[in-house]
Amino acid sequence: MTDVKIPRAPRGLGTRGKALWRDVHREFDMTRDPHRLVLLEDACRTADLIDRLQEAVDSQDLRVRGSQGQPVAAPELSEIRQHRGTLAALLAKLALPDTEEMQELKQKHVTEVRRQAAFKSVEARNGR
Structure with a gap:
């Protein structure tokens, strides 16, 4: 405010x-x-x-x-x-x-979690 x-x-x-x-x-x-x-x-x-x-x-x-x-x-x-x-x-x-700053931090966290999940999914498909 x-x-x-x-x-x-x-x-x-x-x-x-x-x-x-x-x-x-x-x-x-x-x-x-x-x-x-x-x-x-x-x-x-x-x-x-x-x-x-x-x-x-x-x-x-x-x-x-x-x-x-x-x-x-x-x-x-x-x-x-x-x-x-x-x-x-x-x-x-x-x-x-949430404040704008908190929303931004949460979005970054969600993005990172999704990125890691996608990476693990690719690894699992490739048998690593």
Whole structure:
């Protein structure tokens, strides 16, 4: 979108959440979709939470001591995996159309896949 006024990011968003808010609004006009705004805000907050969990993981060992003194995975590892899934689901629920750049990348990928499939088909026919 060109010349779109990006709404002010919701209070409390961190760096990654604000960046996601800005990037989505730069590409898509959501002023007539309040339900999408709610989903986007949740996605932004989830992105910030993932960053906080990643910082915790980065600052400690991946294993901690369990209740019996045994090594166990740090609980943040499970949480970060779950929140990444939540973020992916929220972004999918936004049901945003592909940007021109994404359409171009997908077309290139499809073309390459078809080229490889045709090559394999020729090889199979020629007994290679």
